Amino acid sequence: MFLRSLQLQKRFFNSKALNRFVDLSPEVRNSLNNKKPIVALESTIITHGMPYPENVKTAKEVEEIVKSQGAVPATIAILDGRIKVGLSSNDLEKLGSLDPKTVSKVSRSDLAMVISSKRNGGTTVAGTMIIANSVGIRVFATGGIGGVHRGAEESFDISADLVELGKTPVTVVCSGVKSILDIPKTLEYLETQGVCVGSYNNDYFLPDFYTPRSSCQVTYDFKTPSEVANLIRVNSELKTNSGILVGVPVPAEFSADKETVNNAIQKAVKDAEIQGIKGKAVTPFILSSVARQTKGNSLSANIALIKNNAKVAAKISKELSNEEK
Ligand code: PSU
Ligand code: MN
Numbered sequence: 209m210f211l212r213s214l215q216l217q218k219r220f221f222n223s224k225a226l227n228r229f230v231d232l233s234p235e236v237r238n239s240l241n242n243k244k245p246i247v248a249l250e251s252t253i254i255t256h257g258m259p260y261p262e263n264v265k266t267a268k269e270v271e272e273i274v275k276s277q278g279a280v281p282a283t284i285a286i287l288d289g290r291i292k293v294g295l296s297s298n299d300l301e302k303l304g305s306l307d308p309k310t311v312s313k314v315s316r317s318d319l320a321m322v323i324s325s326k327r328n329g330g331t332t333v334a335g336t337m338i339i340a341n342s343v344g345i346r347v348f349a350t351g352g353i354g355g356v357h358r359g360a361e362e363s364f365d366i367s368a369d370l371v372e373l374g375k376t377p378v379t380v381v382c383s384g385v386k387s388i389l390d391i392p393k394t395l396e397y398l399e400t401q402g403v404c405v406g407s408y409n410n411d412y413f414l415p416d417f418y419t420p421r422s423s424c425q426v427t428y429d430f431k432t433p434s435e436v437a438n439l440i441r442v443n444s445e446l447k448t449n450s451g452i453l454v455g456v457p458v459p460a461e462f463s464a465d466k467e468t469v470n471n472a473i474q475k476a477v478k479d480a481e482i483q484g485i486k487g488k489a490v491t492p493f494i495l496s497s498v499a500r501q502t503k504g505n506s507l508s509a510n511i512a513l514i515k516n517n518a519k520v521a522a523k524i525s526k527e528l529s530n531e532e533k
Pocket of ligand 2: 365366367368487488490
């Protein structure tokens with residue numbers, strides 16, 4: 209029995225190296241073993257992206273949405289140095305109520321350190337992609353990815369998410385990048401990294417997170433979950449090893465007001481500069497400043513779009529697992 213479970217575990221870990229640091233929840237293990245639909249969810253959004261208790265509430269609701277579509281949610285985080293794929297309700301509560309100052313924001317550069325020092329960490333898009341890929345999860349839903357920051361020509365602040373998308377074959381379903389970032393430069397960078405980027409029923413417009421359309425158009429517009437599933441399958445057969453980005457617009461009724469958000473972003477970016485906020489702290493600083501300035505209007509758009517993205521990701525994952533049965 210023990211041997212059989214070890215063999216199963218081995219079969220579904222692409223990277224045996226990561227295996228010994230990972231705890232799969234029983235639901236996640238079952239889903240991987242039986243090739244059932246599964247959607248990875250990140251946790252920096254819980255630890256650094258949203259305030260408590262909305263963060264925990266939203267994380268739980270997002271999991272419910274994935275389940276209601278017939279897929280298994282796999283929220284990924286690091287607790288006491290163990291990589292958790294699939295969090296219990298208690299785990300979520302613990303992670304979400306930790307002081308953001310004491311919990312790490314885990315991107316590729318932090319993974320080994322947070323594990324070796326047995327810390328707690330919320331995984332970013334990059335961190336979550338690495339772990340999802342290593343356990344065999346191919347579809348991942350989140351709000352927005354990191355990107356090229358405004359003024360990057362001076363600061364060199366370019367999110368590791370973009371580099372990860374270029375070398376890790378996971379499909380990230382999100383609402384594009386926030387207009388706190390430089391969207392045209394982000395798209396250029398993704399192209400350089402070899403990432404296939406498409407909008408989702410949005411007339412080729414990449415969403416800008418809080419509102420359905422940025423001013424940037426992309427090369428593809430995906431129409432159905434099965435079209436994306438097919439793309440994922442061919443991408444994996446081709447072994448490009450690149451990720452795919454699916455840009456799903458926030459549902460119109462939840463869109464924030466563009467001008468209000470843009471004004472808040474401009475002020476937040478300026479404040480970050482004045483206060484000398486650098487590196488990892490920049491994104492969380494701007495996010496919370498925008499939420500505060502727009503009096504929660506941006507937070508409600510944020511919550512609505514994550515839920516919608518989780519639904520689309522679950523549908524894609526279902527199509528993917530149907531094709532493989
Ligand atoms: N963008 C958001 N909300 C977030 C993040 C980005 O709208 O919570 C988080 C994601 O986890 C993303 C990370 O992977 O911030 C990027 O951080 P940085 O820019 O430091 O790479
Ligand atoms: Mn950065």
